[in-house]
Amino acid sequence: MESFHVLAPSYALCTSHRRTGQESCITASCGGCRKLPGRFSVARARPCPIHSDPSATKTAARKQPVVTSSHSGTVTTRTIRIAAAVIRDEGGRLLLVRKRGTKAFMQAGGKIEPGELPPAALARELREELGIVVDPGAASHLGVFSAPAANEPDARVEAELFELSITGEPIPAAEIEEMIWLNPALASGMDLAPLTADIVLPRYGRQP
Structure with missing residues (x-):
């Protein structure tokens, strides 16, 4: 050699x-x-x-995530793999959720189970959390992104990020306490997950 x-x-x-x-x-x-x-x-x-x-x-x-958040904070010791959704309405507002007992709004989605494909994990999480039925094959893969976890200070999320369209109005269920449609122009001052604040909004938060 x-x-x-x-x-x-x-x-x-x-x-x-x-x-x-x-x-x-x-x-x-x-x-x-x-x-x-x-x-x-x-x-x-x-x-x-x-x-x-x-x-x-x-x-x-x-x-190796494609993009890493520059958000500073506590040194992390573990990585959580998740599938997360970028969903907009006709006006360009982003769908965000807040889990029960937490403060930060974030992308809809959740953890990828062992052996589970990311699109399938996303479809499962959207069905469980918001009552949304989506075709995993219709989701457009945006990339893999890393950021500090919003609700677990010792961890980072490694997010498989997908963009997709939905029909009907989502209904919060399971661990989701609140759901909003956020106008990106009004995001300043809101409590947002690092993945949302540092990656999704700057890259995909097109204003209405």
């Missing part, structure tokens, strides 16, 4: 890369390797045995 010398950043390597003997990963960024700021070393680089494997790359991609 061909290798060459590079001036590479120093890393605190993840368990997978330590097992390979790789000094640093030059093929793709690894969510488990932590870059040491301002430190570089001459390294003998070779194709990364983790990221050059198609199956490993696919796994790594699931763990």
Whole structure:
């Protein structure tokens, strides 16, 4: 396997890369390797045995969100995978919900169960929480986004975000205490989940 010398950043390597003997990963960024700021070393680089494997790359991609919220806060220790919906009415207002016993409004959706596909998880959550019946195949995938969890201070959410249209008026059920249609122009000062405030509104909150 061909290798060459590079001036590479120093890393605190993840368990997978330590097992390979790789000094640093030059093929793709690894969510488990932590870059040491301002430190570089001459390294003998070779194709990364983790990221050059198609199956490993696919796994790594699931763990690396496309966009990360810049919202600062408590250091997190775990990640919660969720499926969340961007739903607008004809006037461009966004559908947001608030769970019972909490303050922040957020996207409708919820946790992805083990072995469950994200579109199926979204359809299940919308049916349980708002009485909405949607076709999972009709949801448009917007990407994977990471942000601090609104109601669990030690966690981040990794959200599979989908855009879809609905018919009929949603009715709050299960753990949902309140539902609103938010005009993005009036969002200032509202208590919003980081995913909604930092990612959904700036990217997808088209004003009416």
